[in-house]
Amino acid sequence: MIAPGGDRTGALDDVPLDNELLPYLLEWVRDILDAGPEADRSLIRAAGKALFLDTMGFRNPLIMGGDPCAGTLEEVAAAYRNKLLPRHHIIARLARGGFARRP
Amino acid sequence: MTPNFDLLLEGAYRLAGFRDRTLGPENPLPPTMFSDYVRITSPAEFFSEGKAHRTAVLIKMHGCARTYRDVKPNGSNEREWREALRDYLRSMVFTYREIQNWREDSWAADFLRTLLRTRTVVFAGYSLQDPVVHDTFRTVYEEMARIRRFAWYYPAMQDAGWTCWSVVVELALRRMVAALWKNRCSPAPPETGRTLGSLRASKAAENSSGQIEKLWAAACDVPTVLFQSPCQTGTKEVAPHAVQIQLGGFESGAATQNARTPSPLLHLALAGKRCSVASHGLAQTAEPTRPRNGRNRGCLRRTHFGPAHGRVHSPRSAGVFALALGRGDRKR
Numbered sequence: 001m002i003a004p005g006g007d008r009t010g011a012l013d014d015v016p017l018d019n020e021l022l023p024y025l026l027e028w029v030r031d032i033l034d035a036g037p038e039a040d041r042s043l044i045r046a047a048g049k050a051l052f053l054d055t056m057g058f059r060n061p062l063i064m065g066g067d068p069c070a071g072t073l074e075e076v077a078a079a080y081r082n083k084l085l086p087r088h089h090i091i092a093r094l095a096r097g098g099f100a101r102r103p
Numbered sequence: 104m105t106p107n108f109d110l111l112l113e114g115a116y117r118l119a120g121f122r123d124r125t126l127g128p129e130n131p132l133p134p135t136m137f138s139d140y141v142r143i144t145s146p147a148e149f150f151s152e153g154k155a156h157r158t159a160v161l162i163k164m165h166g167c168a169r170t171y172r173d174v175k176p177n178g179s180n181e182r183e184w185r186e187a188l189r190d191y192l193r194s195m196v197f198t199y200r201e202i203q204n205w206r207e208d209s210w211a212a213d214f215l216r217t218l219l220r221t222r223t224v225v226f227a228g229y230s231l232q233d234p235v236v237h238d239t240f241r242t243v244y245e246e247m248a249r250i251r252r253f254a255w256y257y258p259a260m261q262d263a264g265w266t267c268w269s270v271v272v273e274l275a276l277r278r279m280v281a282a283l284w285k286n287r288c289s290p291a292p293p294e295t296g297r298t299l300g301s302l303r304a305s306k307a308a309e310n311s312s313g314q315i316e317k318l319w320a321a322a323c324d325v326p327t328v329l330f331q332s333p334c335q336t337g338t339k340e341v342a343p344h345a346v347q348i349q350l351g352g353f354e355s356g357a358a359t360q361n362a363r364t365p366s367p368l369l370h371l372a373l374a375g376k377r378c379s380v381a382s383h384g385l386a387q388t389a390e391p392t393r394p395r396n397g398r399n400r401g402c403l404r405r406t407h408f409g410p411a412h413g414r415v416h417s418p419r420s421a422g423v424f425a426l427a428l429g430r431g432d433r434k435r
Contacts, residue, residue, distance in 0.1 A: 024176045028185060046189035049197065053171065058108065064168035065110030068117050080114045087227050088115035096119050098137050100159035 021059060025051045104162045104215065106236065108195070110169055112161055116140045124158055144170045145194040146210040164211030166195030202235050212239060219243040 028047045032039045057063035066079030094100070105112055117123070124139035140159040141152045144167035152158075174191055176184040196205050206212045215236075220243060 021176070024181070024184075027181075043185060043189055046185070046192045049192050049195075050188055053192075053195075053197070058168045059172045061110075064108060064172075066114050068110050068113035068169075069123055070117075073118060076114055076117045080111070080118075084111055084115050084118070088111050089119065091112060091227060092115035092119035092121070095116060095140065095159040095161075096121065096135065096137060098159075100137075100140070100161065102154060102160045102162075 021050075021054050025054060104164055104211075104218065106165045106233070107163070108166055108168045108171075110167075113140075113142060113169070116159065116161065121159060124152075124155060142167060142169070145191065149210060149214070162211065162214065164209070164215065165197070165205075166191075171195060202233075206235055206239050215239060216243050 025047060028043075029051070032044050032047060053059075061067050061079065065083060066076065066081070068076060068079075070076045070079055113123070120135070120138070121140040122138055124141045137157055137159050139155070139157065140161055141148075141155055143149050143152060143160060143162045149162070152160075170191060174184070174188045196202055196209070216239065219240065
């Protein structure tokens, strides 16, 4: 068995598995298994979905964009590196002109 | 409005000078009419934050990684965290079944339908190949076509193996160009990656046919942007699906002073090599709508495509044209 965030995952992915939340999710799954048929089905679905999203890297800024809430613009630019395309800047500029108001 | 979970648009908003109204620090840039932005990722946020004053709204209709990231266990009450995560995950459209159900019970689907019915829609970087969203567009535009007696949805292009929606609304386009012109002194995106200036220069340099240069020349006196670069050059294959946007005041450009010169608009619109209608050489024409009940509705103009006339009927029109092309079902 490969340990979460272990060496072998690093060989497969540039971004190692983020296991910040994994212990909580596994604990959650364990509770669901202990509860058996009495377990809340909405919680079962949520646990499975969260486990999947975390494995996909939804919590990881390296995968899901950078950090738009960084303190300075330099830090924001550094967080995104080369991920932003011209289209993103163009849409932002249009929004700056007032084209992103809610109707 | 974006279906993406990622935070790229938020980053571009920050770099354009916006301040995150809920989370961000003070904005170091001078205040402007729209200085803040807010991210809407759930129905609750839609009603609590969506009407903020002088705030740009970014609606993430399938959810947001940032909001998901912010739901963290606090250590003391694990049950509360689990229920909070469950409640937010209902707003994240991810699995196949959720995508199938999205059009039925989603606040974002209703909002998208409202946008399609009431606004000019510009698709940016979106292939329209998502069958559920595709179906939403199709349903709304067919409904509008029945009511308005002219087609917003072009079955001819679909017959050719392509699906095309194009909506040109003169007044909205002019307002867009005017706003860009007015705000051209606003802070430009910093030099991270390819900025508009470098994009413009590189496109002009790499195109040997001179077509792109003509486009830039036609729109040189207003802020000009060109999405992607799939203008057809010789036998070069163009992108199978693309969104192309040209902003510019073509009426002041030398190219449109000559009535026999096709508008740069058409070069953009018809750049898709695989789009069979492009080979027929279509022309865009625009004419004002008729007054109804003694009042000129005015803001909408009928736009249709027909055989090439060799000229554009309204050389003073133009500004922005958005064309979204995607592979039609028959090609797949």
